[in-house]
Amino acid sequence: MIKELSYKDARGTLSGMQFNCDSSADLFPLAEIIGQDRALRALQFGLKIESKGFNIFISGMPGTGRKTAIIGYLEEVAKERPIPYDWCYVYNFKDPKKPNALSLKAGSGSVFKKDMELFVTEMKRTLSVAFESDEYSRRRGETLKVIEAERDQVTKHVNTLAGKAGFLLQRSPIGLMLIPIQEGRPINEQEFAQLTPQLQSQIQKRREALEVELRVPLKQFRNIEGKMVNAIKELNRSAATFSLEPISSALKEKFRDSDEVVEYIKHVEEDVLDNLQTILQGNTPKQSQLPFQMPGARKDPAERYVVNLVVDNSELKGAPVVMELNPTYSRLFGAIEKEARFGAVVTDYTMIRGGSAHRANGGYLMVPVEGLFANPLIYESLKRAISNEKLEIEEPMVSLGFMLTGTLSPEPIPFRTKVVIVGDPQVYQLLFARDREFKELFKVKADFDTTMEKNKENIEKYAQFICTLCNKEDLCHLDSDGIAAVIEYSSRLAADKNKLSTQFASVSDIIREAHFYAREDGVEFMGRKHINKALNEKVYRSNLIEKKIDEMISMDVIQIDTHGDKVGQVNGLAVLNLGDYGFGKPSRITASIGVGREGIIDIERESQMGGQTHTKGVLILSGYLNSKYAREKPLSLTARLAFEQSYSGVDGDSASSTELYAILSALSGKPIKQHIAVTGSVNQKGEVQAIGGVNEKVEGFYEVCKSKGLIGNEGCMIPYSNVQNLMLKEELVTDIKEGRFHIWPVKTIDQGVEVLTGIDAGKFQPNGSYPEGTIHQIVQDRLDEMAELIKEFKL
Known part of the structure; x- marks a missing residue:
């Protein structure tokens, strides 16, 4: 049998003792970008190269501190650059x-x-x-x-x-x-x-x-x-x-x-x-x-x-650094203002106003990509300014080819600016694929990662980041255990106990919330309990729907069995995302078997409630069954798979192994333990593959088991390759340690079948059969019988 996971593997923990300080107040503030070596190297290259077209696109997910970090870095670089001309x-x-x-x-x-x-x-x-x-x-x-x-x-x-x-x-x-x-x-x-x-x-x-x-x-x-x-x-x-x-x-x-x-x-x-x-x-x-x-x-x-x-x-003390967060046409490229005189609207050269591009001339201009597309003129005008190397202040309508009377045509100003656009990876890919000029003007991509390695150096820098935030915003400093709790939360955000998250915005918010609770307690330093309270309160504010679902499960409105054994029935796990909060939810997956030639029928797909990835996962099951049981005879079965009480659609392949277990149980007639929930995708070779949201899925089933009465044999079966992603909450880790909840990591379907049924899966023998009494032998015999029935009834 597969060995259960130790509580030590369920969460990566840190001790405050490993920090050489009593609190974050004893540390030096951070003066660099951490965990972004690749992006920093690209940024350094893009800023130093003088050739035309080597402007920079900062690619990364929101909340990774891209804008704040880049502005700080640009300001340091700009100090060494000459101050440009006044205009x-x-x-x-x-x-x-x-x-x-x-x-x-x-x-x-x-x-x-x-x-x-x-x-x-x-x-x-x-x-x-x-x-x-x-x-x-x-x-x-x-x-x-x-x-x-x-x-x-x-x-x-x-x-x-x-x-x-x-x-x-x-x-x-x-x-x-x-x-x-x-x-x-x-x-x-x-x-x-x-x-x-x-x-x-x-x-x-x-x-x-x-x-x-x-x-x-x-x-x-x-x-x-x-x-x-x-x-x-x-x-x-x-x-x-x-x-x-x-x-x-x-x-x-x-x-x-x-x-x-x-x-x-x-x-x-x-x-x-x-x-x-x-x-x-x-x-x-x-x-x-x-x-x-x-x-x-x-x-x-x-x-x-x-x-x-x-x-x-x-x-200025060096080159200008301008971040235009609201890049409207006039804010970016300036405007020719007008005033009413004697009933007429007039203008003159004293009403010309420069924009952010003028202030950044000779230095660095940073704009968010989403703002550039609020008005089609903005993006096109920016490209034209970069390409022509000059700034023209003109009426927006003139840019569209309209002739306006009574306006001015100011002399263009030479434009020598390194433009930095900040956006999501999807936007970069779209622009690169659809806009020929984009790839000529933004030749440097600086990719911000969402995670970084959890090593001693980065842990120390993370603690310095905490010190910097507390100093900057006048927050309570954290004691050493509080620092450890924040870093553990960072690993949870990264969904990997061996990594740290670079979503500094989310980490900063938790520290700010913990500061609030520390002030309520009247203490000098924030500790682990304040961090945990901030996390728990953040969940409480958003988990109403989760609790409603748990309540319906405990009342059997949504039917989930957590005790006993059932044939052709498995508890699968899925993640529901509500935008600001995601949680795991168990779903009953059932399989019914009959004689026929239709193969595996996905009821979700037939009802047009299944996504493409889910459909692919179901089709892979046919490949697995063919390779395992159809070496000499064709498969002769009709199997129907369903997510019971699912009304909002299903997508993803993380339940494909669960569906396969349901089919094998239905074919073999061997019941599956209902106190074990399953997640994991599978390939045609029967190897169980990693999935996303493993922490939310395990915790979701744990909460359901608690609401229905935890008796000590409940647990989850997950892909072995997801063990590194486990950063479960402390309450659950404690129950694992005390034997009230269990986690089984599996690498193959054979291992999973043995955990769920308590029966050996069986290895294929040289004589072309499986050992007697094993799951595969029982399934093979059943499929052979069905093939004979097909032949007998000439179906």
């Missing part, structure tokens, strides 16, 4: 709809922005002083005096000609006017209309003759006025240039290392000189405003000298 947008004097992007050394952007504000203030003050000075008035007077003398001479000549012709030359807002003189005084239009036609005709002829005579002198007059305007403009430009030169030269000298900034300052100087009149008017309080203005018209023309700083790296 700002400025007015484009050639094409205002296409603002220019300027780059400056880190920290210089805010300085330049402030200096330009000071420049505008000082410019206005300097110009105001210059144009209100006595020196300017003197030079203006001297300039005008010469030109006005020339103008007066021409004016006198024109007036003389007009007077001789009987006209008065008068200036009006629309030009010069010739007004007739009658009886020594000028007349208006009404008086002119009252004159006789003959007199009107004479006046008109004199007017025409005078206009011809005045053409040359009036042209001279206009030239002189133009000369006056140009002279004043030149004087103003000269005065402004002289006034601006000290402050503009100082600004150019300060930013002499940036050719594009110096060039921009020159453009500003030229624009100031070209728009002196407007600027000077804007510098003087106005008595009234025009009743109508163009939407978006600036009140102060000097506003276009404002610097829009979109990336400010002044406070």
Whole structure:
């Protein structure tokens, strides 16, 4: 017979004595990523390689600490990297709809922005002083005096000609006017209309003759006025240039290392000189405003000298590390904001806003993959930015090919960023298979494992992780037994007593909950009892359905036998997952046998309640029966398998060995012990294979046995290869130790049959038969009888 499992093999335990500390407070905080050597190596490679397309996809299950660990690691790496440039947008004097992007050394952007504000203030003050000075008035007077003398001479000549012709030359807002003189005084239009036609005709002829005579002198007059305007403009430009030169030269000298900034300052100087009149008017309080203005018209023309700083790296100590948890289009790539002015929606370059990609430029950008697909534009725009190596701030509709009026097209900014996407393995596989560009742009995969080896080094690091969490969140520290309990829970999460889980989020939550109970107890340190209470309370909050099922089993509403023997009936085990909680549930599996040629009929499949994996497991049973009993004669049976009282569908092959035991029992007529529940898949060679959820399955049957009355012979039969996965709860381990519950690990169907029936399975002999009285011999004889019946009745 198969040896029962020792209680020592039912759970991997740790003693607090093996930690060289009284509590986690005595340990050093953890400063590294643990248990992820493969991912860390890939990450190091991806961050160091400079070639295009070697961006990184962090693959792993949620809760493994991917984001937190990677951010911490990136921040350490970034400290050794150079601080990237600041970026700002400025007015484009050639094409205002296409603002220019300027780059400056880190920290210089805010300085330049402030200096330009000071420049505008000082410019206005300097110009105001210059144009209100006595020196300017003197030079203006001297300039005008010469030109006005020339103008007066021409004016006198024109007036003389007009007077001789009987006209008065008068200036009006629309030009010069010739007004007739009658009886020594000028007349208006009404008086002119009252004159006789003959007199009107004479006046008109004199007017025409005078206009011809005045053409040359009036042209001279206009030239002189133009000369006056140009002279004043030149004087103003000269005065402004002289006034601006000290402050503009100082600004150019300060930013002499940036050719594009110096060039921009020159453009500003030229624009100031070209728009002196407007600027000077804007510098003087106005008595009234025009009743109508163009939407978006600036009140102060000097506003276009404002610097829009979109990336400010002044406070960085290295390369930027940006984690964008909500990667909307505008948060990632920036936006061109708008505002309402005079009933119209307008924008300008000062309303350009950078996004996370701009802040991460020259460093590292990390985004969760699920956020990239909330809007199809986001993922496509990110790929385009990586591929083209430039960031474009544009309206989302423009990306779709729509033409928008009244918007801007800012100059693109070079994009030199290592992009790190965090996602599930399934998403990575989908993108790799369906998106050709993805594999060209994300060539590095860093795979985060869900488990790590349970060795001395990792156990010590796990304890340091506990110390780090308690320090960071101001939690009670754990005593040595509490640390051991947490590490045991980690092995339970890993479903392997020889491994530790990297689901640090789940482990951290248990520590936080245990802290709550420790505070209620008023103790300084958390211990094993607080960890166990946190675990038990977590289960209690979620196991209502499990308890309802156990109650129905104890009341025989769901029929499960835990005592006695039955032919063709076995207790199988399954796991029900409720999202936040999973538990084991026994199911009665029955087999009925009859003469026929239909083979094994899966009632679950026939009723369309069985999954593909379950169907495969049932088909494997036919292979086993053929190899075992159909060496000389074909199988002649009809066997029907069913999960009794199953109404929600069945999938998985973990019950295939259980179904086979039911068939062998039905064929042999030998009863199966109902106090033993069975789990395990089987192959065509009769080897029992590992299954998932072994802890939940064993504990589920244990709870059922307790509710129906534990008498001491109950237990579970599991695959031998699942022994390493056992991390059973302490109460169950205690009952195993005291002989009230049992576990039998089996490697083959033959071993399992012997445990369930107490009868030898029997080994195939050279003469082509099995030993008398064995299960296989009885089954073979029964199948031979059925074959004869088939032949006799010609079925």
